[in-house]
Amino acid sequence: MSTPARTTRGGRGAARRRALASRAVFLGPGLFYVTIFMAIPIALIVSYAFLEKGRFGGVRLVFSLESFTRALEPVYLSVLGNSLLIATVTTVLALLIGYPVAYAIAKMPKKWRTLALVLIILPFWSNFLVRTYAWIVLLNSEGPLNKGLLAMGVIDEPLGLLYTREAVIVGLLYAYLPLMILPLYASMERLDHSLIEAATNLGASRVRAFFTVTLPLTLPGAMIGAIFVFVPSLGNFIVPELLGGGKTVMVGNLIRDQFLKARDWPFGAVLALVMVVFLVGLFALQAYVSRRINGRGARA
Amino acid sequence: MRAGVIRRTATAGAIAASAALVLAACGGSSSSESSAALDPNADLTKQALTISNWAGYYPEDLSAKFQEAVGAPLTIANHATNEEVMGKLTAGGDSGIDVAFVSGQYAQALNDAGLVETLDQSLIPNLSNLYPEATQLPYDPGNTFSVPYAWGTTGICYRSDLVPAEPTSWNDLLAPADENKGKMTALATERWLLLPALKSLGYSINTTDDAELEKAKELLVANKADLLAYDDTTFYNRLMAGETNMAVAWDGWCNYGIAEDPNIKFAVPSEGSDLWTDTMVVLKSSKNKEAAHAFINYILDPVNHAWVAENILYKVPNKAAMDAVGADLAAAFPNMGMTPADLVKQEAIIDVGEDNSKYTKIATEVTSG
Numbered sequence: 001m002s003t004p005a006r007t008t009r010g011g012r013g014a015a016r017r018r019a020l021a022s023r024a025v026f027l028g029p030g031l032f033y034v035t036i037f038m039a040i041p042i043a044l045i046v047s048y049a050f051l052e053k054g055r056f057g058g059v060r061l062v063f064s065l066e067s068f069t070r071a072l073e074p075v076y077l078s079v080l081g082n083s084l085l086i087a088t089v090t091t092v093l094a095l096l097i098g099y100p101v102a103y104a105i106a107k108m109p110k111k112w113r114t115l116a117l118v119l120i121i122l123p124f125w126s127n128f129l130v131r132t133y134a135w136i137v138l139l140n141s142e143g144p145l146n147k148g149l150l151a152m153g154v155i156d157e158p159l160g161l162l163y164t165r166e167a168v169i170v171g172l173l174y175a176y177l178p179l180m181i182l183p184l185y186a187s188m189e190r191l192d193h194s195l196i197e198a199a200t201n202l203g204a205s206r207v208r209a210f211f212t213v214t215l216p217l218t219l220p221g222a223m224i225g226a227i228f229v230f231v232p233s234l235g236n237f238i239v240p241e242l243l244g245g246g247k248t249v250m251v252g253n254l255i256r257d258q259f260l261k262a263r264d265w266p267f268g269a270v271l272a273l274v275m276v277v278f279l280v281g282l283f284a285l286q287a288y289v290s291r292r293i294n295g296r297g298a299r300a
Numbered sequence: 301m302r303a304g305v306i307r308r309t310a311t312a313g314a315i316a317a318s319a320a321l322v323l324a325a326c327g328g329s330s331s332s333e334s335s336a337a338l339d340p341n342a343d344l345t346k347q348a349l350t351i352s353n354w355a356g357y358y359p360e361d362l363s364a365k366f367q368e369a370v371g372a373p374l375t376i377a378n379h380a381t382n383e384e385v386m387g388k389l390t391a392g393g394d395s396g397i398d399v400a401f402v403s404g405q406y407a408q409a410l411n412d413a414g415l416v417e418t419l420d421q422s423l424i425p426n427l428s429n430l431y432p433e434a435t436q437l438p439y440d441p442g443n444t445f446s447v448p449y450a451w452g453t454t455g456i457c458y459r460s461d462l463v464p465a466e467p468t469s470w471n472d473l474l475a476p477a478d479e480n481k482g483k484m485t486a487l488a489t490e491r492w493l494l495l496p497a498l499k500s501l502g503y504s505i506n507t508t509d510d511a512e513l514e515k516a517k518e519l520l521v522a523n524k525a526d527l528l529a530y531d532d533t534t535f536y537n538r539l540m541a542g543e544t545n546m547a548v549a550w551d552g553w554c555n556y557g558i559a560e561d562p563n564i565k566f567a568v569p570s571e572g573s574d575l576w577t578d579t580m581v582v583l584k585s586s587k588n589k590e591a592a593h594a595f596i597n598y599i600l601d602p603v604n605h606a607w608v609a610e611n612i613l614y615k616v617p618n619k620a621a622m623d624a625v626g627a628d629l630a631a632a633f634p635n636m637g638m639t640p641a642d643l644v645k646q647e648a649i650i651d652v653g654e655d656n657s658k659y660t661k662i663a664t665e666v667t668s669g
Contacts, residue, residue: 055390055409055653056383056386056387056390056406056409057387057390058391075665076664078668079664079668082668140538141543162528245529245531247529247667248668249664257660257664261660262490262657263386263656264657264660
């Protein structure tokens with residue numbers, strides 16, 4: 001924030017100019033990027049939300065709040081609720097599965113850790129669509145899983161594993177679990193083990209040490225992981241379409257359809273805006289909670 | 301028609317949508333005055349032509365062959381959906397597109413908006429190759445502003461070896477036999493999502509009557525539990541795999557399944573179905589109208605037009621082309637042999653304008669319910 005105060009009166013202006021220039025150089029590319037690819041598109045979305053739809057897509061320059069009132073109709077609220085439910089369940093499952101995995105990796109000898117982390121991100125080397133499609137191949141009624149179970153006599157009829165809300169959650173969980181594990185691992189690796197040692201030396205059981213030391217200190221990592229999983233899950237439209245068989249509609253599908261099928265850009269803009277507002281709120285909450293946790297950690 | 305001959309990945313669609321979003325930042329359309337009479341002796345090599353067609357809906361060497369035959373350089377832009385190209389054409393100003401491929405109802409709407417040129421039929425002598433039925437289509441009788449490229453209908457694509465009885469009615473889908481429950485897919489695109497219910501109730505597929513739409517919706521909501529999935533693009537793969545017994549299907553797409561498995565068959569239900577047409581139109585803003593007419597004439601050449609039937613397995617409204625294709629194709633793919641007289645008995649699908657939002661809403665209610 002502050003430039004060195006030990007400058008003469010005459011030199012201060014020049015120093016400030018130099019500081020401004022270096023700021024411009026360092027921030028310039030980022031600001032340019034954010035302006036072009038964030039600020040302007042969001043301004044467009046906001047302005048479209050208040051206009052009337054054109055007959056073939058696009059907008060008419062007529063002020064209208066109709067898209068906002070429409071978003072409050074039960075059918076769209078239920079889609080939003082359904083999306084929130086799916087994203088929440090996915091995030092909770094990712095946390096329950098990811099936490100022990102990250103913990104185990106952090107406890108590994110150093111040379112195995114790298115290998116384990118590479119394995120975690122390995123799926124990202126292949127295309128998301130292909131990976132999602134693989135689930136269809138695996139789980140469909142004529143797929144290897146059902147065929148195998150039938151051949152072994154475990155089941156008499158193929159199981160209807162696909163095209164359900166559960167299948168969507170499995171797909172999202174599979175896609176985004178690494179995004180939960182990585183920040184969790186980072187927070188666990190940074191963990192000061194002398195704190196746990198101190199806790200056990202002072203008589204705390206291992207369980208108690210975990211809940212009073214490890215868990216609070218890894219909570220910020222968990223929250224970042226939760227955001228990383230929740231945000232793309234909430235907006236996803238490929239997984240519900242492929243694994244939900246079009247029978248599960250999430251808000252991402254709804255937005256996509258407004259632009260590509262229904263030609264209702266203002267309504268699509270309103271739905272997109274709802275998502276943006278919602279997610280900004282979520283980030284603010286995350287920032288607030290981690291600050292509180294970090295503050296407490298510093299005092300401890 | 302198709303939401304694209306092949307709907308690319310959803311991601312590609314999303315990118316296209318955001319691109320269109322930026323492109324069409326301001327709406328409104330300007331229609332220029334009708335141009336002067338066309339010059340039949342214009343130097344076509346000076347007219348660089350740009351067309352927009354569905355990806356994969358034309359031969360890969362079309363540009364080279366067209367330039368060789370006609371002399372005009374040809375650039376081909378691809379679109380994935382009608383909506384996408386309509387966004388470009390109606391954004392105002394010159395889209396840079398001379399000839400656009402759009403479905404009939406969209407051609408009609410473009411004409412209503414004054415954006416397409418009245419065709420000079422003397423420059424398209426190959427129009428005489430069209431079936432008489434194809435010159436009197438409801439959205440443009442007499443082909444005054446559009447020329448049909450392909451046409452067809454929607455029906456039931458099924459595995460004759462798996463269904464307990466061959467389907468003959470939309471009710472075979474809407475009130476299925478137990479063996480078919482959970483073994484059926486329906487189309488997800490809104491107008492075709494509603495089609496089976498509307499036809500089974502005896503309503504028009506272009507209805508805008510709220511009571512009729514509500515009844516159709518109730519039928520579809522009840523039907524949802526019996527469906528495996530809604531599927532516009534891979535239903536024939538599911539049939540081939542035996543994952544499903546039957547599917548609501550566009551005729552041409554069912555052929556992709558028939559090509560792999562002779563047990564797959566196609567039936568148009570007795571209650572009737574739709575007639576869809578994909579057309580070519582010349583934009584009023586085009587500065588290369590002579591070449592644009594020459595392009596349409598080139599496509600209507602029996603050899604060139606037959607390519608669509610042979611490779612896309614869509615019926616083409618070109619008698620000379622269909623005769624050239626021969627009986628083999630119709631033997632292999634029975635719906636290719638459907639006569640124009642039978643086709644035009646189906647109800648032509650038209651754009652319902654603002655009321656389209658009713659269809660969209662019902663589609664959302666059905667699929668999310």
